[in-house]
Amino acid sequence: MLEISGVTQIFGGVTALDAVSFSVSKGDITGVIGPNGAGKTTLFNIITGIYHQTAGKVLLEGKDVTGFPPERLARLAMVRTFQNIELFGGMTVLENVMVGMHTKSSSGLLACALKMPWSISEERRIRKGAMKWLEFSGISDLADHPAGGIPFGKGRLLEIARALAALPRIILMDEPAAGLNSQETLGLAQLIKRIRDLDITVVLVEHDMELVMDICDRIVVLNLGSKLAEGTPREIQESPEVIAAYLGDDD
DSSP: OEEEEEEEEEETTEEEEEEEEEEEOTTOEEEEEOSTTSSHHHHHHHHTTSSOOSEEEEEETTEEOTTOOHHHHHHTTEEEEOSSOOOOTTSBHHHHHHHTTGGGOOOOHHHHHTTOHHHHHHHHHHHHHHHHHHHHHTOGGGTTSBGGGSOHHHHHHHHHHHHHTTOOSEEEEESTTTTOOHHHHHHHHHHHHHHHHTTOEEEEEOSOHHHHHHHOSEEEEEETTEEEEEEOHHHHHTOHHHIIIIIOOOO
16 A cells, blocks of 8 residues: 655754665554654655655555655545644634545635535535544534634544545554543544544554554554564564663663
8 A cells, every 4th residue: 555665864964764664555554653753753744745755765556656745645545644733723623624625626716706506515515524524533513613622632533534534545643642541542543443444544653552552453663763673563562672672671
């Protein structure tokens, strides 16, 4: 589904990523873990077109998408969420999700301003589709609330619902459990599994090891900008290199 090949990122004289390569299988939940400063978010920013890497390639379903901007990648069905929640606070929860369906809209500004029949019909379709994703994420009761006033944990779910509204085949989540309590994290784990059940491939950066080990099929470990290990949760848990570099060494 996704292939990262020799991705290198140099900021000034600092190598943030050094020839990182791995692949993500379709339908898997893949975790990317590592200590702070390992290069995880930088890697996500490269994959999703926010940064342009120094070297290397990103392939989506075999297509070279290196350097594609985020909006073009969204049309190719790859979307992401952010470490810091990015919502339109002045819009309602429902309107935020409707924004996520912009790639499915064909009505222009003039048609919307003049309230042409086809634009009204499309608006109804988008509203109905957005509501479906709110229900899927468990926050449909907040549909008419201003997004800027909902609890933090619900904001996490709203950002995921908005990303799902773009009908992705792959979604990247940057620390989706950050700031959540244990009950919210449990609900998030169940939601991510349900997303995978929709045949949507999931890649997540996460520090919550219990969550990662519970839901991930494969895990990639970064350390100091390089790939340290890759394998199943059990293989990662038993790796001496990972234990020493990330999970802690008894010595």
